[in-house]
Amino acid sequence: MKKRFYAAGMFVFVVLSLSSGLGYRFYNQPKLDVGKIAPQTLTAPSSAHVEDVKTTEERRRETRSGTLAVWVVDPEINQQIHSYLQQLLATGALIRDKLGNFPLTKTTVLSTATQIYLRQAPESQWQTVLQTLEKNRNLNGLNLSQQLAVKQLRTYRKYNSSQAFSQLLKALIQARQRYNIALSSLRENALAQPKTLYDVTLLNLSDADWQKTQIQVRQTLDRILAQGIHPEVSKDNLNYAIEMQVSASVPKTAQPLARQLLLKVIVPNLIKDIEQTKLIAEQAAQAVEPTIVAIQKGEVIVKAEDKITHANFVLLDHFNLSQRGIDWLHLIRFSGMVGLAVAFFRLVEKRFSSKLRSSDYILILLLTLSAPLLIVLTKSFTGLAAIGLLVGSFYGASIGGTVMGLLAILLSIGTELSWHDLIPSAAGGIVGGLMAGQWRFPGREALRTREELASLGILIGLTQGVVYLLVNTALAPLWYNVLGIAVLKSLAGLIWSILGLGLSPYLEALFDLVTPIRLAELSNPNRPLLKRLAHEAPGTFQHTLFVATLAEAAARALHCNVELVRAGTLYHDIGKMHDPLGFIENQIGSPNKHDAINDPWKSAEIIKKHVSEGLVMARQYKLPTAIQAFIPEHQGTILIAYFYHQAQQQKEQNSQQILYESDFRYDGPIPQSKETGIVMLADACEAALRSQKDITPEAALAMVNKILKARWQDNQLVDSGLKRAEMSQIAHIFVQVWQQFHHQRIAYPKL
Structure with a gap:
């Protein structure tokens, strides 16, 4: 019941916070707005010339868009x-x-038409003309071109010498030969270039x-x-x-x-000419005179029962007659929309994401409220690119995409930001939320470095610029008029991404977050704590590496957070550095410390202490809570069986000695997630598998199944989320990894 009241209280607090931040436009809304009916006749208390800024800007924007291209x-x-x-x-x-000169002779002697005919006439017709001339035949049976040619040739022969006439005929014969050569060349050209424009017209x-x-x-x-x-x-x-x-x-x-x-x-x-067009468009826009609404003292602004026009509203607002104040009705409606948005967010969280902590809700709330704050301060910048990048990288694509989509919708309703600016910013934020959070998708590789997120920042910037260009040229064909602003939007998206990347490490530390990038950094073997572990407890470090290999393989198959499993496993046994020789893997060539102690209770305390000391070291080195959870949960409340058996033997020899099983059990808690549960199982099987070298895979599988069954029956996994059916899958994966480490080698001959 207490939890329900707390959840209800948190829901109301979140809705009120978001409504008050995202719906600030409703704080100063005019009651007498455009389109409403005037309750009474309102007159001007004084003369005024008021600029209608909105109309002026719209006219200038239309002028820019309507400018003809140069x-x-x-x-x-x-x-x-x-x-x-x-x-x-x-x-x-x-x-x-190839034709030679044309015409062959003066056109007063032979007309151009006759020369053309004689040059290209078929050989039979040419011979007919020659025979008619030679034998002085009549012209019956000849076509018109032949008749005209014969008449003109006879006239030339009549008034010129026979030698001149012979030279003319000779020239005609040569022209005919040249014409045929040129005609062949023309046809060859036509074959080589089927779409050629030359025909016999060129030759004539x-x-x-x-x-x-x-x-x-x-x-x-x-x-x-x-x-x-x-x-x-x-x-x-x-x-x-x-x-x-x-x-x-x-x-x-x-x-x-x-x-x-x-x-x-x-x-x-x-x-x-893009530059000239832009210049002319801007000059034309600046040349647009401001829209002025003028009125004299005592004149009626709007009559009672009349609908308020935009010009009326400009005057009413100037004289403070628009009755501005909190629009409670719209604010309550907006709060209802915010409530639906929060409920939808919770559904997405339950369906696609792991349960968020209270600090996670607070961080998402603060990041969300930063958007309207930036709008109030800058009038155009929203910071949605940085918000999407941060939320996506912190909580995954489902949460990142949902938050950015809902935020864009609520900002469009609750703020006065122009959709020319909102849509590109929202697109950049959604891209950032989805792409930065892709590590939550099964089968997708995580963005593990700051460099990869920096590359994503470039994509976000390009998205903002391109979307701004598309949005602002939907009605204006002159896209290059807004190209400069689109470039600025791209740079703004990139800058916001850089700011988000810069804030990321501080927010991770402040809100105790684990992201793939932070987990990759924590998994670096050159981290001070891991270097200490390798130096002070080398056996434990080797044990840790093999456990990490087993656990990673199982986590990947079960679609768990592999990065978290890797990092958590590397730190799960750091507490053994408080007394390295108290653990068998570090007693290389040294006598067993516990043989000298000969007190199972003290030995059990030494063993158990690696958990408490590990937590102390983890806090000292400021490891995230999610990593610290692996230290106690990988042991759960299991029994330290070896020393408990020793204690039982001593009790048989001394009946007065009191033996409590709880003294030999770890303090817990048992694993609270699949990731810590997998590490518990890998830790339990590591020593058993590594000690086996000559057994068959079937025997190894039987041994692993026995260990896993013991953990299951000891109720160590009831809160982990692991299912009984998954135990068999995990066992097979452990044996496969073991086989890769202990495969057979070739026996080399002795030299």
Whole structure:
């Protein structure tokens, strides 16, 4: 009953503490707020010009977000475009070089169309033209191109010498040969480049038109690129722009080729000038005039029964007419939400985590309350990154993730922190809580060094920066306008992580915490206490190492805290340093001290004293309570059987002597956790296993099962959480480890 009252009292205290800390926004809430109905007509007690800060900031934020990007021409892209065009024109020129000069003669003698026809006409048609000329046949049966060619050739022959006419025919024959060579080259180019834009149109251009086309295409490209090609320009608009430029400057016969060339090479050449855009956006935001709400003395601010607008509220708040005070209704509702959050936390604790101590609750409460305190002091920083890192590393991922998730929700309701700042901080805190606490997950390796946690700090910082960027660019496409602030958020996350790491050792010592990192540090054999043990009681130290090997293997198989088992085992027998020779493992080549004492009661006291002396040493060296628990609990209340048997023999010889079994039992307590229970079993089996060298694994297993059964039947494990079915699993693991230590070796021949 007493425990229930205490638990209920603690629950109420925690809820009130969190409600008062996280819900501070409800302490100064206006009764006459935006959207509420005015109970009476309120007038201005004096004239005033009041700046509406909230509206001003919103307008400036909208202006920043709505600023159009500044686009500039990229010289590198232009250079690539010109190089590509030059390559295409060079290819065309190479093909045309095989044609020779064109036209062959003056167009007043043979028209361009006739010259083109005669150069590319099929051989049969060419022969028909020659025969018609030679035999002066009529033109019946010839096509229009042949008729025109024959007429123009006859006219040339009529007014020129036969020698001139023969030279003209000879030139036509050579042109036909060159044309076929150029046509073959054109086809080869088409095969090599299936998407080539050149066809016979290239061959039919006059030399003058080809030269003019090259010049005009380059100039047209310069004009278009100077205007800039936007990445989102449509193909139709680009086609239209090229058509307008080409039709005004390029010869008509070459216009299709010019359009194809330009379409082939032109790509968007505008890029965003981020710095200039940011500068213009900021200048535009600063140019936004503050929103001023003006009123004259005696004017009505809001009439009775009217809904209060934001402008009304600005004036009411300025004149202290908004009736600010504690909003008890919302504060009580918020307290109810806090109560649900605390209840959910308790469910997670019972389901996924080991039972927390009162000091653990106090630490989590203090860390949680530090968040609203930082918000009040800084208006934007929450410290959630450091809180998540600390809670996760102290209590595991389930507790760390739960605390940070609930804290983020409660902060969004109970504080006035902008969601632009809260969401990135909460994301960083949740990442820290989950990643720093992954050592609680079965099969996951613990973060055992400060360096690993420092690396996690970098991840937390990156998370905060990226989430801030995503949150603040959800409605604004100009992400680079907030890039600088996102970088600052990343640095803030990293700095908070560094502060958390710096606080961690002090909090561990102050609240008696054991984390994987602290346990790894305590397990270092160069620790002063372990160095003393190795030097002053070497046999005990070797015994400790083998017990640690057995216990670790069992703890790993049962998904226990392996780091705690390792550290606890290393310190479980430090009390034997008070009298090393009182223990058999340290009596190397020396007579047994207890034979000289010859008093089982005194010998039992010496043996039992290693527990009490061990606790004294542990407190002196400030070992955590969780480590100290291994010192008495690994012995529990077991019987010191050897000396108890001696005492029984002496009582048989002296019947007046009083014998109490409790004098030969350790004072306890019995193991209170699986970890200390495993170490008790490993300690009991270590000497028996190490002394056996030639027995079979089956015999070793039978011996270990017998020892474990004795501990179970002696009720030493009833509070440990170990199950009877796990005894067999532990026994098999102990024997496997023993076999690894005592495997057979090759018998080397004598030299």
